[in-house]
Amino acid sequence: MLPKRLIIGLISLCLMIRCTGGNERCGASIRGACPPAWSQWGDKCYKQLSKNLPWAEAKQECIKKGSVLVVPQSQEETEFLQNNMHRQFWINCSDLQVEGTWVCQDGTTDVEYSNWKTGEPNNAKGIEDCAVVTASGDWNDVPCNGDSPVICQRPAPQLHF
Ligand SMILES: [Ca+2]
Ligand SMILES: [Ca+2]
Numbered sequence: 001m002l003p004k005r006l007i008i009g010l011i012s013l014c015l016m017i018r019c020t021g022g023n024e025r026c027g028a029s030i031r032g033a034c035p036p037a038w039s040q041w042g043d044k045c046y047k048q049l050s051k052n053l054p055w056a057e058a059k060q061e062c063i064k065k066g067s068v069l070v071v072p073q074s075q076e077e078t079e080f081l082q083n084n085m086h087r088q089f090w091i092n093c094s095d096l097q098v099e100g101t102w103v104c105q106d107g108t109t110d111v112e113y114s115n116w117k118t119g120e121p122n123n124a125k126g127i128e129d130c131a132v133v134t135a136s137g138d139w140n141d142v143p144c145n146g147d148s149p150v151i152c153q154r155p156a157p158q159l160h161f
Helices: 004-017 055-064 075-084
Strands: 027-029 039-041 044-048 089-094 103-106 130-133 139-142 151-155 158-160
Touching: 039 075, 044 075, 055 089, 055 151, 075 130
Parallel strands: none
Antiparallel strands: 027 158, 039 044, 044 151, 089 103, 089 130, 130 139
């Protein structure tokens, strides 16, 4: 049996390898640290809600769970969500404030990544102000009042040292 001190030393070493060095505050996400029923990918936890909702309700339900409506930031993240949750789902992007000006938020921070389908967003019939990931993985603007699957995201718990 390995001495306890050695085991703790090895665990600390594994965590420190994830650090960027110097005096910078650094974090390491803990594998399997998401709350029960939440799935982890990288440093985020995700949960699909049991029913489909309109966009504004979807956003509210995620906030109630201490999370935000998902907004995937890469093709890899999109594929994880499509393969493990649902092919199509709301994302935290809308042009409700100013028509044609799309705002995508990761929590309360605006994000730049987008993956619009060719020809989208097209504001069809003048009533499309909320965005979904489509079955093909790219984005489309659709009416906000339709029901779509909902995935919430929250940061995975971090160790800071
Ligand atoms: Ca619009
Ligand atoms: Ca559209």
